[in-house]
Amino acid sequence: MKEKLQALLDEARVEIQAANGLKELEDLRIKYLGKKGEVTLVLKNMKDLTPEERPLIGKIANDVREAIESLLDASKDDKKGLEIENQLNREAIDVTMPSKGMPRGHKHPINVALDEIIEIFLGMGFKIAEGPEVETVYNNFDALNAPVDHPSRSLSDTFYITDDLILRTQTSPIQVRTMKSQKPPIKVIAPGRCFRNDEIDATHSPMFHQIEGLVIDKGITMADLKGTLDMFAKRLFGSQTKTKFRPHYFPFTEPSGEVDVSCFKCGGEGCRFCKYSGWIEILGCGMVHPNVLEECGIDSTVYNGFAFGMGLDRVTMLKYEIDDIRVLFENDIRFIKQF
Ligand code: DAH
Numbered sequence: 383m384k385e386k387l388q389a390l391l392d393e394a395r396v397e398i399q400a401a402n403g404l405k406e407l408e409d410l411r412i413k414y415l416g417k418k419g420e421v422t423l424v425l426k427n428m429k430d431l432t433p434e435e436r437p438l439i440g441k442i443a444n445d446v447r448e449a450i451e452s453l454l455d456a457s458k459d460d461k462k463g464l465e466i467e468n469q470l471n472r473e474a475i476d477v478t479m480p481s482k483g484m485p486r487g488h489k490h491p492i493n494v495a496l497d498e499i500i501e502i503f504l505g506m507g508f509k510i511a512e513g514p515e516v517e518t519v520y521n522n523f524d525a526l527n528a529p530v531d532h533p534s535r536s537l538s539d540t541f542y543i544t545d546d547l548i549l550r551t552q553t554s555p556i557q558v559r560t561m562k563s564q565k566p567p568i569k570v571i572a573p574g575r576c577f578r579n580d581e582i583d584a585t586h587s588p589m590f591h592q593i594e595g596l597v598i599d600k601g602i603t604m605a606d607l608k609g610t611l612d613m614f615a616k617r618l619f620g621s622q623t624k625t626k627f628r629p630h631y632f633p634f635t636e637p638s639g640e641v642d643v644s645c646f647k648c649g650g651e652g653c654r655f656c657k658y659s660g661w662i663e664i665l666g667c668g669m670v671h672p673n674v675l676e677e678c679g680i681d682s683t684v685y686n687g688f689a690f691g692m693g694l695d696r697v698t699m700l701k702y703e704i705d706d707i708r709v710l711f712e713n714d715i716r717f718i719k720q721f
């Protein structure tokens with residue numbers, strides 16, 4: 383029995399050394415020391431021994447048991463370290479690998495144009511004003527001197543939320559908000575999203591963008607209006623750009639006009655872009671109507687001013703030679719990336 387135990391220890395030592403991983407070590411522990419393990423079996427057979435032999439063999443068996451246990455423990459520690467090392471190696475991050483790359487977004491062409499326009503006006507001393515897209519009928523129409531029967535008020539042109547609330551059809555209500563909350567001198571531009579019940583086609587979208595401008599001070603004249611907008615056009619479209627002021631009608635300005643710029647594509651000779659007229663319309667403008675000043679709490683005998691409003695989408699399309707407004711709002715990164 384003594385030999386048997388000795389042989390078991392030798393056998394266990396060899397197997398433990400050859401064991402591959404913690405799972406195999408556990409299997410070996412069960413094989414030798416488990417309830418039905420080999421060493422356990424030897425101990426169970428002790429009853430067949432003579433009383434003299436028993437303590438002797440008992441001691442050897444216990445020694446063998448302890449020896450196997452410590453061999454297992456030692457090997458377990460080694461294997462654990464090795465396994466951690468293997469795991470670390472397996473999961474190591476190779477910082478030299480090229481990354482998969484997160485596709486980056488791109489500034490939308492409307493924002494590229496807007497930022498350029500903002501930069502031009504900031505350079506002329508304007509500040510930025512803002513207003514909500516959901517506006518009161520009062521701010522969008524009444525305070526702007528729009529007659530009660532003005533066609534743009536109709537349900538077919540304007541998105542009504544309630545009788546008194548709409549999606550603003552223009553950025554002009556920001557004029558009202560600004561004049562009611564600030565004292566002159568006022569010099570602001572106000573970019574924003576507007577909404578009209580228009581069918582979508584190559585030049586119309588029910589959602590579009592405008593940039594409003596408002597200057598209020600003492601002794602403002604048409605010359606200030608023309609000088610400001612002429613300078614703006616030259617900065618945005620190039621120094622050789624000419625401007626043309628045509629009379630027009632807007633309820634909130636008097637006199638009112640529309641501004642054309644000489645076609646920056648053909649220089650005024652006539653091409654596809656200017657529909658062979660040599661001119662391109664970019665905005666509406668005028669001297670702020672005294673009714674509007676008074677409605678907003680500004681004394682029209684002391685102060686006056688000018689206002690303008692331009693279509694940002696249209697300016698963007700002209701600047702980048704985009705001939706369909708719809709592509710501006712499809713958000714296809716392949717398109718947006720080009721600007
Ligand atoms: N709000 C006008 C529109 O949507 C544009 C406009 C014209 C704005 C003249 C102005 C202005 O401030 O003075 O058609």
